[in-house]
Amino acid sequence: MRFETSSHHAAIKDTIATENANPSIIDFGETLAHKSPYKASWLSQFSTLLQRSFVSIMREPLVVKVRTFQTVFVALLLGLVYLQQDLDQEGIQNITGVLFLFCTNMTFQNLFAVINVFCEESLVFMREHFNGCYRVDTYYLSKMIAEVPFFIFIPMLFTLILYWMIGLYSSASAFFTCMALVVLVTNVATSFGYMVSCLSGNVEIVITIVGPLIMPLMVMGGFYINVMSIPVYFIWLQYLSWFKYANEALNINQWINIDSIECGTNNRSCIRTGEEVLDQFNFKKDNMGFDIGLLFVLIFGYRLIGYLLLLLRTRKSN
Template identity: 45%
Template sequence: MDEEKPLLSKDIAAVRVDLEPPTPYGSIAGNHPSLLTQNEVASQFRQKGSSSLLDGHEAVTLTWQNINVNLNPPSRGCFRGPDPNTRPKPILRNVHGTVKPGTLLAILGASGSGKTTLLNSLTSRFHPMLDFTGEVLVNGVDFGRGIRNISAYVQQDDLFIATMTVREHLTFRALLRMDKNISKERRIRRVEEVINELGLTKCAENIIGAPGRMKGISGGEMRRLSFASEIMTNPPLLFCDEATSGLDSFMAENIVQTLKAMASRGKTILCTIHQPSSEVYALFDQVLVMAEGRVAYMGSSPDALEFFKQQGYLCPVNYNPADYYIMTLAVVPGRESECRDRVEKICDGFKHSEFDQKIEEEYAAIRTSVSYNESDISDTDFSNTSRYESSWVRQMACLLKRCWLTNLREPMVIRVRFAQTVMIGLILGLIYLRLDVDQKGVQNINGVLFLLITNLTFTNVFAVVNAFPIELPIFLREYGIGLYRVDSYFLSKMLAELPTFIIIPFILVCIDYWMVGLYDSAEAFLICAGILLLVANICVSFGYLISTIANSVNMALAIGPPLMVPLLMFGGFFLNAGSVPKYFIWLEYLSWFKYANELLAINQWKHIDHIACPAENKNDNVTSSPNRADGCQYRNGEQVLKYFSFDEDNWYLDFALLATLLVAFRILAFIILFIKARRSTA
């Protein structure tokens, strides 16, 4: 790639027939200097990759024909399949259209008219419940799912890591998404160009933030950042779902002006929009008006007025045309039959109009411009190359940096958790301050040991389930566009959070071990700290597992406690280990409370040779019996362990089982996350 060549040309005609070199797949309808097979087209796209798109020399004409989408009836359960008496519900019916380079197309229609479904169909994003038929061509070639390789999709919801700045976010995307042959300096320069192009210079160093949680950039700036994220590789084809949703009229016009400027550089842009103002409507080159899943009109904005006039629906003077079309085609409650008859009449009128005939002619010309062979190309045509532009090492480096910055800047991770740990540690330390090793002290010491395990469990599990599910939709979207792998994301997140889940539990142990007055030995202290650090990270693993199973924070918080309470009951404190019912013995094996409690008890009591007894003050001739009526329940640590059914022979086994739980929970969490990620791209 020529490093001195500007990324974006300043003046590109809508048709772009003057570009040098010419497009590799033939020019648009009506001018076909060469006929290429689909394999040749796909091969050249693969060879050029996203690096070629930086030069802005790709011109894309998108056509679609006979798009039909039906919603299949839901399954009746018990492997019975859908109800045969329930017919599929049509969502799109024989939708067709053409968009040429340099065109900004607005897809209009009332809610439920099929706008987003059409956009998803054009980009091969199909819900499992939907049945799709039809043909989508890029310059006469059916790329199937390969259309994602040459296009960008700006979805309706803005999803970002709230603690990143605008420049950091775009740099992250540039390092991972741009072609691997592009130098880092070139990527950084591209970031600055996109920031300037979309007017993000003023907020480039600001935190992105999250509405209702963290103050950041404005809604309009966040929307422009969504566009900036997707056009980093300068794709020739751009899809936008509800580009102005949630914005005021000024910001909405600003966003559409940005899209208009991008289209003037030769891009093909399709945008669904909800009730644009008259000023915004005037910016669109073409409009596609949809109603009840059908095309009511498609063509230039001025011709739309003429078409609706021909159908007997004249837009009043000084009336927003977009509002008039939507109101004319809306289905009013209580007048469903009348409104649907009007919609069908208008859609049938368009089907037999000269506007629809023009679309059919353009489609036929484009369709014949490329020699077609159904066996030439398939959905797997792009599968010979990796879906990731960056190496695994680069993914790990970028993700580690992002996760680390997120942890440092998120107040809930550092400041609040640190203060919470110190406060709880001091409260426990003051309640159990300098316990005596006597008959009453045995219960108190065992109680504080179990409380340490319980506190670390709930603190660390909820620390994960309150944060991980929030980030999960961002991960699924970034994985869907091939930004990074599942394993690199999961591993980098674990590594970045590991210091937090080591330092904070260690602080709790340091406070309480010496304040409570547990066995006075540096070795015993380090072993106790090691056990509790292991428990803390097992709980983090369990939190990952719950978070990947749940789809939201609320669901994770709802299923977390019911799963932990049975494990807590079999921890050896509320129920003696020798009294566990046989039919629940399997739950005992899954309880880290049991293994950790046994280890902490052995670490505390195995060195205690003498426990003070009230009878000793009376010079009573005591025996070794632990059941004397004189109040001497325990004589030494061995009797304490025996009473609670703890066995010193389980020392290494308990450590091994704790390590097994830590690894097993994380492997299960990774598998579930991997399955979710693969399903999201299906």
């Protein structure tokens, strides 16, 4: 009886009455809690996951050393095979061939380096995500950004060794343009690898499907088939192929400033200039900017698709 007549009891009654009169306050809190199940802010999640990704890479120095050794070994091997090419009719075939090898080697070496990134951690990611530890986007971004320095260093090292051993066009601007293009190829390939890795949590399935997915894109590169000979029902594939854009840009960079190519005595049909080489493959010298722009588009496009696929997997598992 004394409590019911006290001021404390009256204050409690006023609080209850206020809450009953304003149910939107409670509803808003419930809605907010439902929409924000994470225990930390976006920035905190991202910085923590980025640090964890860096630590994970540094804990495997042997993998980094092996990949670096692989790059140096392949570059030296190709450099010895294509050592100091002459600007003659045979040299045209050899140089165009090795330029395409820039694309294919950097693609396969680095694509298979990331193809299991989101497969191996699938169960851990799902458990931590559904426990409210972090969002899908913070996890996805942190994994990619942590590996960016490595996928810039590797193609730069590869180009630095191979470019001068082959004897490609001797110009600082041409060399750095070639290096930039090989870096872009590497990062498009890793973007494609991330995308395929997000398709499934099963590594065996991902490895099985990546071959059939990448083979038609490589064929559309303009080396195995002239770009003007591609069947009309497959033309759309070349717009998804970084091989096409990179191969054309690398050849433009190599041949556009070469005004004289040796013919030899036994060559009836002789290609005399770099522009004639480009014409033979139906490469357009004005497409350099377009090709570079499309490589950037593919980098972000494939990574965006990968994020959407990973997000879709979490929705299906929810």
